[in-house]
Amino acid sequence: MAAVRTPGQRALSRVAVVAVVVATVIFLSPIYWIASTAFKPRALATSVPPTIVFTPEVTSFVKLFTRRVQLRKLPPKEKYNAAPWWEKAIYDGGERVLRVRGSVLLSAYPDRFVNSLIIGIVSTILAVGMGTLTAYGFSRFKVAGKDDWLFFILSTRMLPPVVVAIPMFLMYRAVGMTDTHVGLIILYTAFNLSFSVWLMKGFMDEIPREYEEAALIDGYSRMRAFFKIVLPEAVTGIAATAVFCFIIAWNEYAFALIMTNRRAQTAPPFIPAQVGSGLTDWTTIAAGAVLFLIPVAIFTFLLRNHLLRGVTFGAIRK
């Protein structure tokens, strides 16, 4: 049936579109500010009054990846001229790149970024996978004390990390899991399970049982019905859950700081700590934040159609 829209509905549509545009602009302007800060020369990041127009540069990204110290005195002309463009940019900013036996000392950022990727991806897969299965179990089957079990699962998210940190740290230490990727992966999975179970159960409950019943009558086993019928219907929920679980694991700060050190620490404790020479290094923080935003943004963008997919209803009517 073709939707015939009244003039009122059409006007409302147009207002809605304008509102969306306005909302998008308002929401994104702080992000624009952060992104533009990444490309500003250091001196302009906190200028009074704030700088809107400037010549962009990528010095902050160079700073993000290198270990530097403040210049005590300017380098000799030959040394300066012999340096590659990015090292010149660092000199211009009043610092020098640390070198050990000729090669540049990289900052911890690349390692931390890779750690974040590994830990984020694996823990999300685990949390969403286990969460979906468990949600289905609670949604479709009788479980003694179901509400209590669900509440228990919810309660695992209620304690502030600070409190759980010390016993958790001691526990990890006892089994040698501090500063390991596996340790954080397990922790984040446990962390996100509460959320993924509850969210997926919400979506599972929305999927009518008639579908599986029909499939069962048609000769499917329960397991096959789950994989072939229910899961495709739950794709919106799975996509949303995966996005959120990944974001939460990706940006987690407290446990990453406490449980890990050199080997397995992720990027979030590193990025805001860029203090260069007694001043907050805003441009480098912005550069770190911008780069760190990219994987999440890409992941969400790839899933966008699944996120917005409506649940379709076929032959079965309630």
Next chain:
Amino acid sequence: MAVFAQLDAKSAAARRGWSDLSIRNLFIIPTIVFLIVFNIFPLIYSLGYSFTDFRASVSEPAKWVGLQNYRELLNDPNIWRNFWVTAHYVIVSVGGQVIVGFGLALLLNRSFPMKGLVTTLLLLPMMMSMAVVGLFWKLLYDPSWGPVNHALGLGNFEWLSNPDMALYAIAITDIWMWAPFVMLLSLAGLSAVPKHLYEAAEIDRAGSFYTFTRITMPLVTPILLIAIIFRTMEAFKTFDLAFIMSGQPSTEMISIRLYKMAFQEWQTGRSSALAYLVLIVVVAITNIYVKYLNKVKER
């Protein structure tokens, strides 16, 4: 006849593959066991500490003090102030997130060009680490070098140094960051409303208000409530934003007090007791939400 057919089909299915019982166990038990292992130990440990005067920074063993920690905390007016500030914050922040988030979802719940891109863009605030968000919003709010006052022409208006304004300033940042979360969940819920219900309503010449309250809301409410439950729990734990952005007593959340007690003063026993008090409060509030959620589902 259909009933018999169903019974038959089910037993046939059972013979064909995993039984319902074993599927149920396979799907549920690993998660439960996993969560118990990971949460019971720290919970019991902390509970134990809360009855002692243990301080993690010295090597003296913990001494049992019974309910002394709890008594002292409940008698401390500063702690009550922290709870009050946190409650105030939770209401303002979560309320704002729901209004803005749900509002945005309603706006987006139609087809328009580049809907996927716009949705992803609107999710960007949520994708950043809270520490970075807190740092940059502190910069944004600054009257001297921040663009907010500059763009709105507010001169030297103080956002974060003003004891009355500070909490709302932080809440605005929080709303900015998490309204997209509510938006996405609401959108998912809204798009799950069966189209045929809307079509039936149109045939019956139902007005948009009726459609909204009788069809849309009841079906979206469960997901929306889940979003509210989780945002409320997180709001109670708010630490990063408030810690980075403001030092005012009017913005000292309970989790900041907890952090200082646990990691600056190293009063491990006392902070564990405080954490349990917070837990009790959050459990009580969440309980109310969950009961409401179950009621809505049954309607």
Next chain:
Amino acid sequence: MLRKYLAKGVLAAAGLSLSLGLSASISAKAQELTIFWAEWDPANYLQELVNEYTEKTGVVVTVETTPWPDFQTKAFQEFNAKGDSYDMVVGDSQWLGAGSTGGHYVDLTDFFKKHKVADIMAPATVKAYAEYDGKYWAIPVEGDATGWAYRKDWFEDPKEMAAFKAKYGYDLAVPKTWAQMRDIAEFFHRPDEKRYGIAIYTDNSYDALVMGYENALFSYGGDLGDYKTYKVDGIVNSDKAVKALEMYRDLYKFTPPNWSKVFFQENNQAITEGLVAMSMNYFAFFPALNNPKVNPHSKVTGYFANPAGPGGAQHAALGGQGVSIVSYSKNKEEAFKFLEWFIQEDVQKRWAALGGYTCHAKVLESKEFRNATPYNEAFYQSMFMVKDFWAVPEYAELLTAINNRIYPFVTGDKGTAKEALDALAGDWNGIFKKYGRK
């Protein structure tokens, strides 16, 4: 057949891994040292310095860092777990109490006696960074105190000088007393021009605000209490303390807007962005102001030591850290050898040249050091008049209490200074009673 080969293979693999593991553990041990510090330039300078030790002895020394806000947390967490991740720690002076009584630091008293460290290092630094309860627990590494940066060009502008003389009756110059500093701050406070009088510490999340207040308190002749008897009544809330607190509150009125949660970063930004006439900061952060690429006003930025109070007393709040050996380290022998190398005069000279703030008395007094930078002279003066906060294990609880009491007064003008300090005395008495000190 297969099983026989399999068994042999397994045995061989086991043997190989065992021997590899053994040799790895034998060879990897005692050739590495890890020093834990906060992430800032001095840690980078230290890494450069210790690379020379590595070249000399082959022992690889790594300076591992973590951002300042997390430094205390991570260090004590490792201590509490009795971990050996760090062999040495460059800890804050306030940690001495917790570090020593908690059994986390190795007693260095014999080392001090043997190498006469107490004579080598400036006496104030030994007292502040090394001593607790009559014993020595750390070697002073990075001396620090609070000082002031100021805009010479504003001070030396003839028009300003004339206007100032007309208004206040004396010449505009580097303030010698806090009262003068207040006048100057008031004079330069011009919000319409986006120029303000002064920048002071106000962050109450840890010790910034208290360090700022200490600068006033100590110069007013006041004290936080008797560090030996734990008496606070009549001391922490003495008339001198009340006056000092009121002065600090007065100065807050001349700070830029939204200045209620600031520490060293913002106070430096106040100078680089040309916002204020005078700014309080630790000397450790002044190199940035002296760097023309970081501070556009570096050529016209001057420095002065903390002014005196009305009674003529002059002190500065202590910062700085000393290096201690962690008692759970597996490389204590090696660490001692390292410290022997570190305290030598030429190494300390090198440390100062690289940018570290040495505490070596001879190096500090040398003309070379005092003239090396515009702020070294003020630093040298300050290091002989530093005073510190409590160093007892419960110092953080004392910090929380004083933050709670004075923050609303300084930034919000709530209550009176006397009320705040009287209440504080009560708080501190309670805390000391709890720990059996009274």
